[in-house]
Amino acid sequence: MSLSPRPDVARRVRTSPQAASRHVLMWAALVVLAVVAVMALFPQLVATHDPLRTDVRAALEAPGPAHLFGTDQSGRDVFSRVVYGAGRSVGIGLLATGLALVLGLVIGALSGIAPRVVDATAMRVTDVLLAFPEFLVALVVVAILGPGPTNVAIAVTIAAVPVYVRLARVQTRSLALTEHVEAARILGVPPIRAFARHVIPGVLGSLSVLATIGIGSSILAAAGLSFLGLGPTEPAPEWGLMLSGGRNVLGTAWWIAVFPGVAITLTVVSATIVGRTLRARAEGRVS
Template sequence: MKTSQRVLLGAALVVLAVVAVMALLPQVIATHDPLRTDVRAALEAPSAAHLFGTDQSGRDVFSRVVYGAGRSVGIGLLATGLALAIGLVVGSLSAVAPRAVDATAMRITDVLMAFPEFLVALVVVAMLGPGPANVAIAVTIAAVPVYIRLARVQTRTLALAEHVEAARILGVRPLPAFSRHVVPGVLGSLSVLATIGIGSSILAAAGLSFLGLGPIEPVPEWGLMLSGGRNVLAQAWWIAVFPGIAITLTVVSATIVGRMLRARAEGRAA
């Protein structure tokens, strides 16, 4: 790995570490109560008292960004984890299922993959209704086709590997052989893809929240904060800019780590 790549990877890991602390221990970093309002301090510019300024209700933007990490990152992680689990099960079973079942599953997957993930998530959450849980479900449904496709391909490839054939020759039953020698390899490939997918899921969840389909005020959430600051961008830019920076840094950092992991897994330079 080149020095520049190491520096880039180190910076990305630092950002993700900070975001993780924000999500798990927000009270350690936050300087104010994120829900406390003070109309006398409304729309104050960034200062020593309020590092990221205040919003229309006088709430501390820095503290809201810190507490918002838990919801924004949490939804992204939950959606990615669910998509990985569903993709592993459906993709692996499709690979060993009868041809008619496999063909039906792949045609449904192809239809979902034909549309942008955000559009699929938008349609799903519009059908289910707004709310954090429905946003997570929508993002999961939008992301899962990619995991199904990869799991199917990897299952078929590993099922023909020499060590799997050797296990069968030695008398290992099909199900134990499949679970011990095929599933771990498929899970490893999906885990690398999931590292990249976390960023996409966070971005999709923030986009849905921005449209008013996720958490509602006064809950601190990055996408919702962006939406709340767009109407006062000219006189109070900090309300929208700092949550936007948080989203950008998190998504870019997760993507960098994911791409480097994928490059390492494929045995090539990042």
């Protein structure tokens, strides 16, 4: 009788360090997102100052006990502005992602069951939009609609929709051919009811996993547009706008741009880690 471990056991032992590191990374990302969520929902519990209050006598103070992240050119507390900025930056990203998911689900699912002409037209438009980077599409849309936080959310939504449309169409066509859908049809279940009960939930599940990754991209795109002056305007606290305001004084007051930049980076990376982990688990690639 062989005493060597079974192949599946040996594989788990060999990959345990990698699995452990993935779990640690996942939990670290969740902690970061939890902190950002608290900042976005309850900023008054975290902030130490009024984010809009100016004090020219305290302008450009370095980080210290009085101002954890220092002050900006107007003497406003950078830490408090980063805290309150989470609500705007993350809010725009979440809103855009949610709208893109809903629109992608509706358009993609209908395209998957529509006549060939309609399906081909929808897919050609989707392919054209997918040929360009999301940020470029969002930039063009904002240029057409005009600046402002609402238009930024609309632009990021339009830029993100094609990815959800493509996935929703593929999933719809795949699920429509499954045995339980065919069984429902044979039993006389109305097509619309069978579609809503057996196809849409599966499509929505796939899109939800994709959306967890898309949140980071949407936050980054919204911050980029704000950095270019196309989103919220002064004195509103918003991470991209704060980055733009601190770029000209990096040599003397680095903290004005660095701290909102770190906030954007940590949030986007954490959302991406969580999203990729969920997608890998949904595909059965991780335990």
